[in-house]
Amino acid sequence: MKKILVFAVAALVAGAAFAATYTDNSGNAAYSDGWQDADNGGSGFQAWDITTTGTAGAFIGSSVQGGIDLGVSSFALYANSGAGANVDAVRLFATDLGDLTAFSITLGMNWDSGISGQFKGFEVFDGTQVVFGLNMSDSATISYYGLSSGTWSSNYGTTPFTVAFAYDDAANTMTVTGTEREFGNPVTQINLSSVTADPTGIKLYSNEMSTDTGDNRQLYFDDLSVTYETAPVPEPATMSLLGLGALAMVLRRKMSK
Missing domain, CATH: 1.10.12 (Lyase 2-enoyl-coa Hydratase; Chain  A, domain 2)
Structure with missing residues (x-):
């Protein structure tokens, strides 16, 4: 017996079941010649899909020029003032590595857009809707939106801040944690219910930033991480x-x- x-x-x-975490950052070899559409520096993701209109684009550079320090290099988006200037950097999660359970990213946002109604930000989507996103327009406030809405950070600051989520597909829930950008203090955990479809990807975007302050209004980010769970x-x-x-x-x- x-x-x-x-x-x-x-x-x-x-x-x-076992979990595996995959990462990507601006220092990977895939970006040694810059950051272009269809680049892919991390096996846990699909390739980048970058679209631009007007005077806008994506690049690898030092965030220090924007008054923020994300390390030696970072991903960055610019969209200069002018009608229709916009850049979207979309990246889908891998579909063959198991069930998505977690994701995190480090963001750098210094000055606001400087133009009424214009914005920059980040979001997680499920193919039909935004599950969770962060947006900074023409004020110091960084707001969150999607299945819940509120204020993520209220004051200006130059501290890189993290955004992370843990997803439970069986319970249809997601918890979002991270830090604010003034002092890097933890934000209050955000609990999302009725997440009825699996997140499928992320988007980072920038739309018509005033150019009167150099690079301080650009969006910077780095250190993407995603975790999948499989039951062999x-x-x-x-x-x-x-x-x-x-x-x-x-x-x-x-x-x-």
Whole structure:
């Protein structure tokens, strides 16, 4: 009986779920010649889809020029003042690595847009709607929107800040955590319910920033991380071995009677 239990435990271990985390950052080799549409520096994501209109674009550079320090380099978006200037950098999550459970990113936002009604930000979407996003327009406030709305950060600041979410597809919930950009203090956890579809990707965007302050209005970001969970099925050879072992124990017990 004890041996049969051992086989059962082995079966449970063989079918246990495990998580794997994948990262990407501006220093990866894929961006050694700059950051262009269709680049992909991380195996946990699909390639970047970058679209621009007007005087706008995406690049790898030092965030220090924008008054923020994200390290040696960072991803950056610019959209100069002028009708229709806009840049969107969209990236889908991988579809063959298991169930998405977590994501995080570091953002740098210094000055506001300087133009009424214009903005920059970041969002997570599920293909049909925005699940969670952050937006900074022409004031110091960074707001969050999507399935819930409110204020993420109220004051100006140059501290890089993190945004992270943990997703439970079985419960249809997502928890969002991170830090604010004035002092880097933790923000109050945001709990999202009724997340009825899996998040499929992210978008970073910038729209018509005033150019009167150099690069201080540009959006900077780096250090993307995504986690997937898989529950592998035991290999056929393992299942056969377990079955034969169990059969042998049954026969042995019958013969001993």
